[in-house]
Amino acid sequence: MQEKFRTIHYGIGAVGSEVLRVALQRQDIQVVGAIDTHPAKAGRELGEVLGLGRHLGINVSYDAESLLRDTSADVVVQATTSHLMTVYPQLVQAVASEKNVISSCEELSYPWTGQGELARKLDRRAKEAGVTVLGTGVNPGFVMDILPLVLTSPCQEVQSIAVTRVVDTSTRRLQLQIKTGTGLSPTEFRFRVSDGSIGHVGLKESLFMIAETMGWQLDEVKESIEPILATRRWETGAFVVEKGRVAGVRQTAVAMAGNREAIRLELQTSLGAEHPHDSIVIDGKPPIKLTIAGGIQGDQAAAAIMVNLIPAAVRARPGLLTMRDLPFIPWWSARGWWKEVPHDEHLRVL
Structure with missing residues (x-):
């Protein structure tokens, strides 16, 4: 039986919507929840918000804490804002629910030098919860680093x-x-x-x-x-x-x-x-x-990178990681490259 990764999507803006469209095309992903506080999105059916012309059986939730607490998922894919100080409470919520996090927050891509105190706090929380937190995207996260x-x-x-x-x-x-x-x-x-x-x-x-x-x-x-x-x-x-x-x-x-x-x-x-x-x-x-x-087209690439990282984030060692801490991540094909890679909590390349 093929393994499915269960995902909750926190933030249904331009990047978050593109991430969802990519995720919904992957047979190994099951989208189980969506969160957004915008009045035009909260409470509406997710397929309607995305303009898919079909329902997905998921309503966009305004209450992040309850959804994260009550919904079983492997990864929270978070795409709300660029600044770590602003997004930190959202990350803490997800980590407290013992879920891995992949975030598009640019300042989270490598926070150790510029925001070391917040980075250390988040790293400690993630390790205590036994989950991975990772900031990524196309830039930062790929093209220029x-x-x-x-x-x-x-x-x-x-x-x-x-x-x-x-x-x-x-x-x-x-x-x-x-x-x-x-x-x-x-x-x-x-x-x-x-x-x-x-x-x-x-x-x-x-x-x-x-x-x-x-x-x-x-x-x-x-x-x-x-x-x-x-x-x-x-x-x-x-x-x-x-x-x-x-x-x-x-x-x-x-x-x-x-x-x-x-x-x-x-x-x-x-x-x-x-x-x-x-x-x-x-x-x-x-x-x-x-x-x-x-x-490289930014929005398309950022969404692809976030989705392609899902298996690696689930299998990575706990803590706050960056893209340099992960193994080479190719396109996540239907064959699933990750199926041949054993879980190794110490897997890292740099």
Whole structure:
């Protein structure tokens, strides 16, 4: 009899909905619950909320505590917000119910350096409950951290790692356009940066994951964020952006080790960005350069990664883990690669 992983989905927004659509296609997953506090979703039938045209026999719950307590599940797939401080109570609820957690929270992808106290608390709770907590996604969680680390495998020496991700937001969802300041004046942009409502979350987490995995002692970390201004008039489904107003954002995180630039991560997201791509350049022996034309589509990839990780999260050792603590995770095919891998609570690669 084929093993089924029972999942509860906490957060039915853009990412959470895409995760559910992927999970519902997998014959080895049984969705048993859904949680969302938005009035337009709570209490409604899940299939209706997802726009599937069919019912799933699951109503979206507003009461997370009761659903987590009363529903048997292997994994809580959580996709609500980017900031660990905000999402921490939700994670604690899930852990208290003795369920593994896979979260899209960007700050959870590698919280040990930036938010060590919260990370240690969560790690302790997870170990006491005997469950795994894991933060992941496409960025952070893959393109700008795990993928470049994997690419260093054939190197005898590595001096530096540089990753650039260029995204054309005209092809992406509205929320990303808002998050990158689309349509603002340069002055409004600076104000929104200062209050934290604009910009990518997770660049520092990717940088620290790379540095600590490579064993590099950093002397300085510099971050910058600046607007990309429209060079012509743009019309999107939600915005009219005149020339000279904000079309997107450029963010950079640079780590210095001694006199050398050890890590450079640059993210450019804007309307009509030319030649979207992901590129990784490793100054090593041998040198390596990888370019992914078009770049990896963020929402699709994030959802796939979260679903593909379900078997590994169930089998991993208890505690707060990061993507570098897990074995290689391929596409979760119908054959189920995980069936050939024995449960090993010490399974890890880094």
